[in-house]
Amino acid sequence: MTKNFLTRAATFAAGLLLSTVALANEGGNLQQSGVDLNDKASLQRGAALFMNYCGGCHSLKYMRYARIGEDLGLSEDDVMANLNFSGGKIGDHVISAMTPAMGVAAFGKAPPDLSLIARVRGSDWIYTYLKSFYVDEGRPVGWNNTLFANASMPNPLWELQGVQQPVYGKKTEAGELPVEGFTVSQPGSQSPEQFDRTVRDITAFLEYVGEPAALKRQNVGVWAVLFLVFFAFVAWLLKQEYWRDVH
Numbered sequence: 001m002t003k004n005f006l007t008r009a010a011t012f013a014a015g016l017l018l019s020t021v022a023l024a025n026e027g028g029n030l031q032q033s034g035v036d037l038n039d040k041a042s043l044q045r046g047a048a049l050f051m052n053y054c055g056g057c058h059s060l061k062y063m064r065y066a067r068i069g070e071d072l073g074l075s076e077d078d079v080m081a082n083l084n085f086s087g088g089k090i091g092d093h094v095i096s097a098m099t100p101a102m103g104v105a106a107f108g109k110a111p112p113d114l115s116l117i118a119r120v121r122g123s124d125w126i127y128t129y130l131k132s133f134y135v136d137e138g139r140p141v142g143w144n145n146t147l148f149a150n151a152s153m154p155n156p157l158w159e160l161q162g163v164q165q166p167v168y169g170k171k172t173e174a175g176e177l178p179v180e181g182f183t184v185s186q187p188g189s190q191s192p193e194q195f196d197r198t199v200r201d202i203t204a205f206l207e208y209v210g211e212p213a214a215l216k217r218q219n220v221g222v223w224a225v226l227f228l229v230f231f232a233f234v235a236w237l238l239k240q241e242y243w244r245d246v247h
Contacts, residue, residue, distance in 0.1 A: 033127035035204035046205025060094035062115040107152045118210035134164040162188030
């Protein structure tokens with residue numbers, strides 16, 4: 001038993017170390033997204049923002065327009081007018097108009113589907129990633145990202161955020177110049193506070209897409225607990241009835 005415990009502890013420690021190293025290699029220091037799946041207005045804004053700024057390249061192939069409308073309290077007319085730009089029907093999956101071949105031609109690789117990005121990366125990662133783009137004229141796309149270095153995509157939200165220029169630190173032993181911060185060379189249409197909310201809304205929507213059942217889980221959990229309490233009360237009454245003659 002002791003040997004098995006030590007083996008499991010060593011495995012856990014090794015996994016934790018590898019996760020820490022991987023996070024460090026991708027920039028680490030994630031910002032807290034602060035998303036709230038109970039804020040339906042945030043999810044609605046996030047859906048509209050995603051479709052307008054991200055949906056041209058990225059699909060949500062495991063989601064249907066009808067499901068989004070039902071979960072977020074939107075009518076079919078609202079969904080078709082404000083979220084569906086692909087020409088699909090209300091019951092279709094959310095598929096980008098950009099084909100893989102078009103993506104390869106434009107960015108060197110096809111933009112990935114983002115249905116499960118929140119489950120794979122986490123909401124804090126998405127939030128930090130969307131805020132970490134900066135101008136890098138040495139790259140074909142003209143942009144880079146401090147969290148995900150050499151990303152193949154430009155900053156989709158630059159008009160809102162503004163153009164960030166990197167502030168470099170001291171050169172490392174490997175001859176690299178780490179980015180330690182940003183300066184804004186061209187202001188965007190939103191203030192920093194407004195842009196934070198924009199990114200939070202998009203992040204919340206992607207977290208919802210990764211697990212739509214999360215919106216209903218809390219309500220179902222409350223009813224499940226109430227049922228168990230009621231069942232325990234009935235069981236107690238039944239026990240009292242059976243043991244009455246024994247006493």
